[in-house]
Amino acid sequence: MSALGDTGDGSLHPQGFVHVRDAHKHFGPQLTLGDRIAAKLGANVETRSVRAVDGVSLDIVRGETLGLVGESGCGKSTLGRMIAGILTPSSGSVAVDGAPVMADGKKIDTRVQMIFQDPFASLDPRMRIGDIIAEGPLAHGLTSKAEQAAYVAGYLERAGLDASLVRRFPHQFSGGQRQRIAIARALAMQPEVLVCDEPVASLDVSIQAQIINLFLALQRDLGLTLIFISHDLSVVRHLSDRVAVMYLGRIVEEGPAELVYTAPAHPYTKGLLASVPRLVLDETELVTLEAIEGEIPSPLSPPAGCNFNPRCPLAETRCVRDDPELRLVRPGHLAACHFAE
């Protein structure tokens, strides 16, 4: 794991490999001229935009696995897609090794690849898996038509699949095997950074374990920098060196996985951890899940002050007035809460 320390300016890793600087992604309504005029005249036209990601800065060290957790709508997938160069930030920047991932709305860095949640949707059903895996590397000159077969076979085996299967179609595979194909496709681009968006969420428990072990092997053998996005806190803990918790488009807590799980500094993280059901092994124990009250507010109209204040057990007047900054609470551990210490 990386050495962490306060550099004084709040940024944790000046030596970071992936840099996200004040990234925003706002999805606004597509207003026609008519809508705009109607809105000016006072008609009820939705002009607000959803701030899916609302000012996120991250530094990820080379070879590290960052877990990105949060509930639906918190912006974790949008952030992941910006890092992977699939979405252009509305403002702010994403850079890998000092070079921007995107320019003029196009991805220019193939060193970042992505794995998606649903391996049924992410593989073209009409392509043979050999072609699915070879498509990118051929387009980018990483292999040639002559070497394609051996190249693809190597990555299929790396992902734990038999290389004799190259001529099959995605529908001939189970969910777990398809996720392996998606992993092989990403690896075939020889990435340095892999963004994994809920890659095990749609898999059965016994298959999930197989894919988690594959990720562990990739971490060990290839030294990849992983951004692992998941709502499953136990999976994230298992794979991550560091964890960032998102709520309503912001990072509310970030730190070493061990610390975030055992000594959470933000009340949202605490609530989230308390609501996860765990295995109950004592029949006399009546488990009470400490649910967080209320629901996630609409990102169209986030609450004033701290985003979490309507649901927070600690909230007081200051929290409605002042938006807490993400600040260092102990070395390497950041939280955005007035009360965090």
Add this chain to the structure above:
Amino acid sequence: MSAPILEVRDLKTHFFTRAGVVKAVDGVSFSVGPGEIVGLVGESGSGKSVTGFSLMGLVDPPGRIVSGSIRLDGEELIGLSWNQFRALRGSRIAMVFQDPMATLNPVLTIGTQMRLAISAHDKTSRRAADARAAEVLTRVGIPEAQSRLGAYPHEFSGGMRQRVAIAIALLHGSQVLIADEPTTALDVSIQAQILTEMRDLAAETGTALVWISHDLATVSTLASRLLVMYAGRIVEQGPVATVLRDPRHPYTAGLLRSLPATAKPGEDLFQIPGSTPSLLDPPPGCPFRPRCQHASEACTTDPPLEVSGERGVRCFHPLRQTVSA
């Protein structure tokens, strides 16, 4: 335990497809007492959902309940006509599904849907129906229920929609509620709210709850008894904490060991090799045999469910009791 409200004996639901017979549920027996919460756990294809559908009389061709018995408060359900079953469904036995958006009609208000559900079994005035709908919505944790009756499903969040679906299932005070992965699509903080409410509800109303899930942790916080399904059968059953602490069937044990929560961060997880078998003309013997490290010659014949006391296991080589620390 008082007399069971739901008693299932040797239920077999098979699907007669062009490729052959799929034995989705192949000899399942269990019973549930009033107010009891039973967790039915398995991976996809284990037959847990088909079991739920069978209990509701909702198995469509090419599927058919081939044999067995389902008794609701002593009354046999297998063999009932569609209309007879219809009179029970929603009034004495009800079901909640995983995806509330697919359960609720998107073009009708919540109030209309609830009134329809009420009038399906009872004759009441509109005013009385509205009052009952609001009361049940309040009970499942929807604030200002009266004023939400005019809202459409899309105006609710996922968690609120699932609460509405649960409320509809509870409208007639069903004796048995079957819940098929009702919190799987929800966020953990919302799931925690609903789990707590469901447990209180079962205790207050005496409704028996069959909770179908793939998630052992969720079931262990909610249920008192656990049924583990594999390839169309119950392979292990017993009090939930006991089974999880001391699993006897190699499949249950493997499933537990493969959970990240039971391992040290960063360590390789235990892997059950292979994948779930096809239920299309499965080979004879224990269906877990090809994935089992304890398999022997004996396993080529079908193991019976050995029941002793509250526990049962369908295995020739059950794991011996571990000395609890």
